[in-house]
Amino acid sequence: MNLPITGGCLCGKVRYEILAEPLWTANCHCRTCQKAVGAPYFAALFVPASALKITGDYKEFASIAASGNTMFRGFCHECGTSLFGRNSRFTNIRPVSAVTLDDPTLYQPEKDIWVSEAQHWDVMNPELPKFAGNPWK
Ligand SMILES: [Zn+2]
Ligand SMILES: [Zn+2]
Numbered sequence: 001m002n003l004p005i006t007g008g009c010l011c012g013k014v015r016y017e018i019l020a021e022p023l024w025t026a027n028c029h030c031r032t033c034q035k036a037v038g039a040p041y042f043a044a045l046f047v048p049a050s051a052l053k054i055t056g057d058y059k060e061f062a063s064i065a066a067s068g069n070t071m072f073r074g075f076c077h078e079c080g081t082s083l084f085g086r087n088s089r090f091t092n093i094r095p096v097s098a099v100t101l102d103d104p105t106l107y108q109p110e111k112d113i114w115v116s117e118a119q120h121w122d123v124m125n126p127e128l129p130k131f132a133g134n135p136w137k
Contacts, residue, residue, distance in 0.1 A: 004053075005045075007101040009081035013056045014074075016084065016096070020051035023093060025107065026135075029122060030114035032063055036073050037082045040122040043098035043107060049086070052094050058083065067134060111135065 001021060008015040022045040033042035060072040070088035075081060084096045098107035112124050116132040124130070 001106055005101060005103075005106060007083075007096070008056075009058075009076035009079050009083055009100065011076060011079035011081075013078050014058045014076045014081070014083060015055045017053045018045070018047050018051055018096065019053065020048050022047050025098070025110045026113045027109050027111070027124070027128075028113050029118035029124075030066070031117045032065070032071070033114070034117075034119070036061070036063075037097065040119050041112075042082075042095075043109060044085075044095040045098055045101075045107065046093050046095050049092050049094045052084065052096065054084075060086075 004017040004019050006017050025045050027041045027043050029041040034040060057077065058074045059077045060074050062070050062072050065071045072086045073082060074084045076083065081100060082097055083100050084094055086094050098104055101107065109128060111129045111131060113131045113135055114133055115130045
């Protein structure tokens with residue numbers, strides 16, 4: 001991938017740059033992601049926290065994940081776009097919403113996670129490995 005990878009929210013007030021290759025990617029079908037992103041799954045690139053440069057004001061919503069960790073979800077307080085997250089335990093890795101990339105065609109999903117909570121009308125690529133819950137623990 002050509003670096004930096006850039007992206008931002010719908011209104012353009014929050015912008016970000018990713019300065020390193022993503023570590024891995026996943027489509028998360030958990031109920032919390034569904035509600036947070038307003039879609040059947042959260043398509044996420046996981047990037048080194050030190051490589052994510054954010055400009056513009058955003059808000060965070062905190063919720064407790066199944067792991068017991070706190071997940072902070074960053075969104076633009078102007079347009080509401082869900083952009084990125086941070087996990088209280090894995091502070092050196094940050095998920096970034098693939099659909100907010102300026103060029104979302106860069107995104108290559110590697111796996112489907114939390115498929116146990118997926119909607120029956122959700123559509124997945126049968127070629128990708130599937131995990132009922134969190135594959136990392
Ligand atoms: Zn915005
Ligand atoms: Zn999720």
